[in-house]
Amino acid sequence: MTNKSEASAFQQMAVEHLPGLFALARHLTDADADAEDLVQEALLKAYRSFGSLEEPAAAGRWMRVILTNLWRDRMRKRGRSPREVPFDDVDDFSLYGTLVEEDPFPYSDTLHLDFLGSFSEEDVHMVLRRLPELYRAPLVLRYIEEFATKEVARLLDVPLGTALARLHRGRKLFEKAMWDYANETNAFTSEAAAVRGCR
Amino acid sequence: MISCAEAVKELWEFLDQTLAPDDQAAVDEHLAFCRRCCGELQFARELRAFLATNASRELPSEVRGRLTQFIVDLDRNGRPS
Numbered sequence: 051m052t053n054k055s056e057a058s059a060f061q062q063m064a065v066e067h068l069p070g071l072f073a074l075a076r077h078l079t080d081a082d083a084d085a086e087d088l089v090q091e092a093l094l095k096a097y098r099s100f101g102s103l104e105e106p107a108a109a110g111r112w113m114r115v116i117l118t119n120l121w122r123d124r125m126r127k128r129g130r131s132p133r134e135v136p137f138d139d140v141d142d143f144s145l146y147g148t149l150v151e152e153d154p155f156p157y158s159d160t161l162h163l164d165f166l167g168s169f170s171e172e173d174v175h176m177v178l179r180r181l182p183e184l185y186r187a188p189l190v191l192r193y194i195e196e197f198a199t200k201e202v203a204r205l206l207d208v209p210l211g212t213a214l215a216r217l218h219r220g221r222k223l224f225e226k227a228m229w230d231y232a233n234e235t236n237a238f239t240s241e242a243a244a245v246r247g248c249r
Numbered sequence: 250m251i252s253c254a255e256a257v258k259e260l261w262e263f264l265d266q267t268l269a270p271d272d273q274a275a276v277d278e279h280l281a282f283c284r285r286c287c288g289e290l291q292f293a294r295e296l297r298a299f300l301a302t303n304a305s306r307e308l309p310s311e312v313r314g315r316l317t318q319f320i321v322d323l324d325r326n327g328r329p330s
Contacts, residue, residue: 064320068313073306086312090319097323144257146292162292166299175305192265193297194304199267214267221261225296 060100063109064093074114077178077190078121088124092117114195118205125183145225154232168237169228180227185220188213251275256286260293 071092075085096113103112149165158164169177178186191202203213231237256279262268263276280286 060323061320065317068316069306069308072308072312072316073304077304082312086315089316093316093320093323141258142254144289145296146289162295166295166303169299169303171303171305171307174300174303178304189300190304193300196301199265214262218258218262224300 056100059106060097063106064096064113067110067113070110071113071117074117074190074195075121077175077194078118078183078187080179080183088117088121091120095120115205118191121187122205122207140219140222140226143222143226143229145229148229165232168232173231173235173237177224177227177231180231181220181223185216185223188216189220189224192217250282251279253279253283253286256280256283257289260286260290261297263290264293264297 068089071089072085075088075092076082079085079088092113095116099116103109146162149161153161155161155164178190181189187206188202191197191205192199197205199213199217200210202217203210206213206216208216256276259268259272259276263273266273268276280290
């Protein structure tokens with residue numbers, strides 16, 4: 051950091067993007083303490099390379115890329131072997147079809163929307179954390195952070211075909227995990243639905 | 250024409266437009282005739298939107314406090330104290 055105004059600009063930018071950075075870190079990691087630590091590391095790296103940020107409007111995206119790269123490097127250093135999931139277990143699962151068959155809200159005219167409405171933001175986070183990081187990360191980067199699929203592949207440092215395959219499996223796992231989570235947490239009771247405002 | 254099972258497997262990719270042109274056309278053709286798969290497609294659309302808007306973005310106040318202090322320390326010392 052070369053001068054006071056630049057330092058001040060960094061501080062303003064960093065504080066503004068804290069919620070988004072922490073949310074991304076929390077979705078990528080398995081524990082909130084790890085998420086906070088990852089955000090700190092990303093802030094330090096961003097601070098040291100702030101001069102390379104050419105377009106201030108892209109600051110949020112720039113910091114999310116830094117954080118994701120750091121997370122990927124951490125995974126490599128820890129030598130964590132990705133947990134594969136047998137494809138046959140999830141490939142044929144259809145949340146849409148399961149909801150039609152099981153009909154958890156028998157008096158509803160908007161069954162599928164009511165099912166989604168029974169989830170709080172924290173529930174969605176808990177469902178995501180149930181997924182192996184191998185599949186969770188592409189899902190988070192593509193559908194929550196809205197990176198293009200090619201960018202997801204680049205961020206994860208895998209070929210495009212691998213990213214596409216993991217996204218496919220991740221979506222199936224997410225649908226199955228939503229169904230399992232709703233059953234385990236009694237989300238289908240009318241009381242639970244009413245509390246969450248979907249009735 | 251492709252089957253419902255084949256079409257359903259590719260709906261998210263269809264929405265993402267990451268299928269090969271022939272596969273994209275095949276799903277498109279199937280959807281023109283299959284009401285059930287249109288329901289699946291609509292749900293896939295809703296689920297994508299749901300994921301984008303409902304993933305937790307909460308920053309607990311104590312975490313905000315610690316991280317803000319970390320940023321201030323970066324400015325003050327050139328590195329965290």
